Amino acid sequence: MKLPENGRQPSEVLSALDEMRANDARWRDGRTFSLVYYGGDELLTLLHDAFFKFFSENALNPMAFPSLRRMETEVLSMVADLLHGPDCVGSMTTGGTESILMAVKTAREFAANTRGISRPEMILPDSVHPAFHKAAHYFNVKPVVVPVGEDYRADVAAMRAAITPNTILLVGSAPSYPQGVVDPIPEIAALAEEHGLLCHVDACLGGMLLPFFVKLGQRLPAFDFAVPGVTSMSCDLHKYGYAAKGASTVLYRSRALRRHQFVVYTDWSGGLYGSPSMTGTRAGGPIGAAWAVLNYLGESGYLRMARQTLDTVQALVAGVRAIPGLAVMGEPDMSVFSFATTDASDIYRVGDEMDTRGWHLDRQQRPPSLHMMITAAHTGLAPQILADLAAATEVARAAGPATSGAAAMYGMMGSLPDRTMVREFVLDFMDGLDR
Numbered sequence: 001m002k003l004p005e006n007g008r009q010p011s012e013v014l015s016a017l018d019e020m021r022a023n024d025a026r027w028r029d030g031r032t033f034s035l036v037y038y039g040g041d042e043l044l045t046l047l048h049d050a051f052f053k054f055f056s057e058n059a060l061n062p063m064a065f066p067s068l069r070r071m072e073t074e075v076l077s078m079v080a081d082l083l084h085g086p087d088c089v090g091s092m093t094t095g096g097t098e099s100i101l102m103a104v105k106t107a108r109e110f111a112a113n114t115r116g117i118s119r120p121e122m123i124l125p126d127s128v129h130p131a132f133h134k135a136a137h138y139f140n141v142k143p144v145v146v147p148v149g150e151d152y153r154a155d156v157a158a159m160r161a162a163i164t165p166n167t168i169l170l171v172g173s174a175p176s177y178p179q180g181v182v183d184p185i186p187e188i189a190a191l192a193e194e195h196g197l198l199c200h201v202d203a204c205l206g207g208m209l210l211p212f213f214v215k216l217g218q219r220l221p222a223f224d225f226a227v228p229g230v231t232s233m234s235c236d237l238h239k240y241g242y243a244a245k246g247a248s249t250v251l252y253r254s255r256a257l258r259r260h261q262f263v264v265y266t267d268w269s270g271g272l273y274g275s276p277s278m279t280g281t282r283a284g285g286p287i288g289a290a291w292a293v294l295n296y297l298g299e300s301g302y303l304r305m306a307r308q309t310l311d312t313v314q315a316l317v318a319g320v321r322a323i324p325g326l327a328v329m330g331e332p333d334m335s336v337f338s339f340a341t342t343d344a345s346d347i348y349r350v351g352d353e354m355d356t357r358g359w360h361l362d363r364q365q366r367p368p369s370l371h372m373m374i375t376a377a378h379t380g381l382a383p384q385i386l387a388d389l390a391a392a393t394e395v396a397r398a399a400g401p402a403t404s405g406a407a408a409m410y411g412m413m414g415s416l417p418d419r420t421m422v423r424e425f426v427l428d429f430m431d432g433l434d435r
């Protein structure tokens, strides 16, 4: 396709965009279980308005836009306060992955500068988000993966056994994506302190929801800066903060630690250059929208949405447990859980059957399972989801293992012992998506 010779009218361009969206996932109806966090139309309109107020502004130069600097500071302060780190400092980033990249980069620089470590290693429970592997890849930090326990939580004894003189960072999740369990952060952080290591808690998922679950009376182990030894945290705003996409936070216990995140180049003919995070230009829109949603919802708004989410997830977890042939994996702590079949029937076929009923659940492997991430957008949908899930499970049981289609493909990919073949398959798939 070539650049059109002559431009088109705005209305024509916009209707072409609308046409292109026709087959996109229906997130407004609660049909998707990740990717979109929808908090209702009033909230969405506010996000749009706030985003567009700062649509053109650039947070790369904080002196040019004091508004962005102020909003970023206030957003970080509010998140730090929720996470019991009133004196913590940090940065806003474009998402969980960038926050994690920054935490790993900071740990690497800190260890190089304070301990002279040149071949750094970080210890990752098997359940951590792949963003840590991306960080390992980008920053040349060796990922030392340790298995999780039978409850899917980080195995602290295994983490202890994996420590070497090159270890710089221990990681825990609050909660983990695959099974939605919170790792034993107090034990991981104590282990880090004992060995003079840094400890990062990935609360990309839970940072804006767990504090409200605790306020609603849920019994959860401590997972944030209240735990001595936790030195950094990632907490996304574009997930359970219900902010516009492109908004996350990375927080550090001290300024001295955060300093290692920044990149400064002083010899450029274009002037002195300092950049806090991965990107150069930093979009103003997500900062404005994040500030807006925190101030619009406030504590009472987040509590209300947390209550709705908690009610829905409790109904769903109990309902899935009651469906013969399905089992919830572990004891999920928040709003994220996964389930597998307990007999020989194919869980991926259950997923395909749910697709045909309009519910798009994410597929998982090791072991094969389906994943649900519940938000306020799913309020009131539990009975309908459970009825369809019971029917889908029945169909899958009668049908036996899939021999063709998506279910068969997932099954085959999950069971291939040679992971390089799977890697090549995924690379080919990505390569074929666009040019």
Ligand SMILES: Cc1ncc(COP(=O)(O)O)c(C=O)c1O
Binding pocket: 094, 095, 096, 097, 098, 100, 129, 131, 173, 175, 176, 177, 202, 204, 205, 236, 248
């Ligand atoms: C636990 C956890 N950490 C990090 C991330 C990465 O966040 P993002 O997709 O915003 O980069 C996710 C995304 O789902 C996550 O679940």
